[in-house]
Amino acid sequence: MTKITKILVANRGEIAIRVMRSARELGILTVAVFSEADRNALHVRYADEAVFIGPPPSSESYLKIDKIITAAQKTGADAIHPGYGFLSENEDFAQAVEDAGLIFIGPSAKAIELMGSKLAAKAAVAEFNVPLVPGTAEPIKEITKAKQVARHVGYPILIKASAGGGGKGMRVVENEESFEEQMDRAVSEATSAFGDGSVFIEKYITKPRHIEFQIFGDKHGNVVHLFERECSIQRRHQKVVEEAPSSILTEEKRRLMGEAAVNVGKACGYYGAGTVEFILDDNLDFYFLEMNTRLQVEHPVTEEITGLDLVKLQIKIAEGEPIPFKQEDLKINGHAIEIRVYAEDPANNFLPDIGTLKTYKRPQGHGIRVDDGFEQGMDIPFYYDPMIAKLICKADTREAAIEKMKRAINEYEITGLETTLGFCKFVMEHEAFRSGNFDTRFVENYFTPSVLQATCEDEAMIAAIVVTHLSNDKTMQVKETAHHKPVSQWKKNRITR
Ligand code: MV4
Numbered sequence: 337m338t339k340i341t342k343i344l345v346a347n348r349g350e351i352a353i354r355v356m357r358s359a360r361e362l363g364i365l366t367v368a369v370f371s372e373a374d375r376n377a378l379h380v381r382y383a384d385e386a387v388f389i390g391p392p393p394s395s396e397s398y399l400k401i402d403k404i405i406t407a408a409q410k411t412g413a414d415a416i417h418p419g420y421g422f423l424s425e426n427e428d429f430a431q432a433v434e435d436a437g438l439i440f441i442g443p444s445a446k447a448i449e450l451m452g453s454k455l456a457a458k459a460a461v462a463e464f465n466v467p468l469v470p471g472t473a474e475p476i477k478e479i480t481k482a483k484q485v486a487r488h489v490g491y492p493i494l495i496k497a498s499a500g501g502g503g504k505g506m507r508v509v510e511n512e513e514s515f516e517e518q519m520d521r522a523v524s525e526a527t528s529a530f531g532d533g534s535v536f537i538e539k540y541i542t543k544p545r546h547i548e549f550q551i552f553g554d555k556h557g558n559v560v561h562l563f564e565r566e567c568s569i570q571r572r573h574q575k576v577v578e579e580a581p582s583s584i585l586t587e588e589k590r591r592l593m594g595e596a597a598v599n600v601g602k603a604c605g606y607y608g609a610g611t612v613e614f615i616l617d618d619n620l621d622f623y624f625l626e627m628n629t630r631l632q633v634e635h636p637v638t639e640e641i642t643g644l645d646l647v648k649l650q651i652k653i654a655e656g657e658p659i660p661f662k663q664e665d666l667k668i669n670g671h672a673i674e675i676r677v678y679a680e681d682p683a684n685n686f687l688p689d690i691g692t693l694k695t696y697k698r699p700q701g702h703g704i705r706v707d708d709g710f711e712q713g714m715d716i717p718f719y720y721d722p723m724i725a726k727l728i729c730k731a732d733t734r735e736a737a738i739e740k741m742k743r744a745i746n747e748y749e750i751t752g753l754e755t756t757l758g759f760c761k762f763v764m765e766h767e768a769f770r771s772g773n774f775d776t777r778f779v780e781n782y783f784t785p786s787v788l789q790a791t792c793e794d795e796a797m798i799a800a801i802v803v804t805h806l807s808n809d810k811t812m813q814v815k816e817t818a819h820h821k822p823v824s825q826w827k828k829n830r831i832t833r
Contacts, residue, residue: 337656340364340415340439344387344408345379346429347419348398349709350726351633352379355417358647367411369404371397373717378709385411392719398422401429405436415439415654417647421721424630427452441654443553443608443629450604451627455498455536457604461624464599469615469623471538476519483515485537492540495522499530501626503573508540543775544615546570547582547622549597550638551610552649554659559601561594561612562638562646563668569763571686571779576756577763578634579673580641583734583772584620593622598663600627609635609650633676633726636707640672640730671737672730675745675763677708679722681754683785688722691715694752699744703730703737716753724755734772738764758788 343359344367345352356366356379368383373392380386387407390397397403399422408416416433418424424442431445442448451457455475458468470489475498476482486493486509495518497505505526509518519535527533550562566582567575585593597612604627611628635646653659680686696712708725716722729744731737745761766782768774 340655342413343415343417344413345417346404347422348374348379350707351419353382353709354707355647356382358645367413369407373719401432405432408438415441417441420630420633439654441650443606447604447606448629451629453498454626460603461600464603466596466599466624469538472536475534489539494538494540495535497526498534499532541615541617543618545775547614547616549612551597551601551612552659553601553606554653555607555656556658558659559598560659560663561597562642565634565637568774568776569778577675578637580637581668608653609646634674636728637672637674641668670730670732671734673737673741674726674728675760676723677725677727678756679716679724679753680756682756682759683788689754690718690722691753695749697749699747703740704744762787
């Protein structure tokens with residue numbers, strides 16, 4: 337057992353702050369790293385110490401392994417937490433941290449490497465009775481043999497890059513005639529994108545639901561799961577809404593999937609926090625897809641329904657402590673939903689709309705949590721992911737959590753840039769979401785920018801009506817904006833106070 341006394345957080349924004357908060361509660365000192373673009377960032381101010389690591393592009397700062405390790409050594413940190421993104425799933429980084437005599441707060445470099453190869457991952461878990469999508473378990477070498485497999489599992493099939501993941505390097509093949517052409521493309525794409533042209537085929541599940549299980553392993557061989565997160569509401573592989581628990585799992589299905597998730601962890605000798613991704617077909621049969629070897633953006637919904645602090649758990653495990661509870665001690669408490677608030681314009685193909693947070697007021701009250709890294713007046717830097725915040729609502733039931741989320745969205749005030757708040761409100765109000773009857777095609781099936789315009793016009797109309805009945809300064813501003821720019825200002829001057 338090694339007590340950690342000082343953690344360097346190799347990340348920025350909300351996740352850096354999230355990690356530092358838990359460290360501080362454990363009496364552990366914190367070190368931030370920052371690029372030129374983040375001199376005034378909140379994670380820098382929050383930390384006990386901060387080290388400058390280079391120019392704004394992440395390739396010259398947050399992705400520089402030696403600069404980060406040097407910063408840890410210089411400040412006397414004894415552990416590094418990678419957050420998510422950046423170096424969090426880089427086995428060379430994990431190894432370099434350990435080689436420098438520091439503790440990597442995450443899994444072993446070996447586990448990261450194994451799960452980074454989709455084929456190696458499938459091979460490893462197959463021996464542990466984890467259901468896999470029908471297809472090939474080895475890289476495709478011969479086209480005739482591959483065609484045989486495809487014919488056997490049935491078209492449409494999906495060609496995936498072994499080194500891909502998160503939807504990168506996938507190709508749907510509708511019939512045998514286009515097989516060869518698509519295969520050639522997939523191989524050359526995988527070669528240029530990942531430096532590894534290995535591809536494999538799977539039956540294409542056409543309307544999958546994406547359900548992932550949070551697992552934790554310790555350094556003593558114990559693995560548990562912390563139930564599931566439903567992440568089917570996504571847009572181009574970017575999650576928009578996540579919730580726990582999933583409304584379609586029965587107790588029995590949850591038990592079976594949880595067991596499979598634990599087996600995935602056991603298959604790779606996993607320790608730390610990990611996420612096992614499954615897809616479910618319309619029979620609700622589930623298949624292992626891949627494993628993410630990091631703490632995920634959406635971890636707060638799991639924290640809300642289990643009452644556990646996942647970052648503290650990560651730190652304890654990194655120190656060598658055994659998991660402090662048994663699987664059967666865990667139970668789901670209530671329902672939690674997270675939405676991601678991005679500085680993107682849903683009316684304009686979700687183009688990043690970076691700029692200054694002219695007004696920034698968070699919603700408050702019982703069951704509402706906001707994880708963010710900004711304050712009013714700050715700029716959203718252009719160099720990084722444009723996520724402004726995660727808004728998490730927790731209540732006794734799914735219905736109550738949805739209603740709470742609607743209130744929270746209405747009370748969130750952000751001006752100066754466009755955000756995905758209105759888009760998330762659209763999801764919360766949609767019948768398919770409310771009924772629980774949706775799959776990963778929700779956004780493409782139901783969303784067009786015109787659904788926002790409708791909301792906007794309604795609000796402009798309501799604004800105009802309110803203004804005719806009231807005449808204080810505040811509502812006068814609403815009137816002006818609503819009248820001059822009714823379309824693009826739809827969420828900037830909400831009057832639902
Ligand atoms: C699939 C699939 C259908 N059939 N595999 C996308 C992300 C990557 N983790 C795997 N993905 C998929 N794999 C088979 N055999 C559909 C997807 C998929 C998807 C999966 C989860 C969440 C959203 C998705 C959106 C499009 C496609």
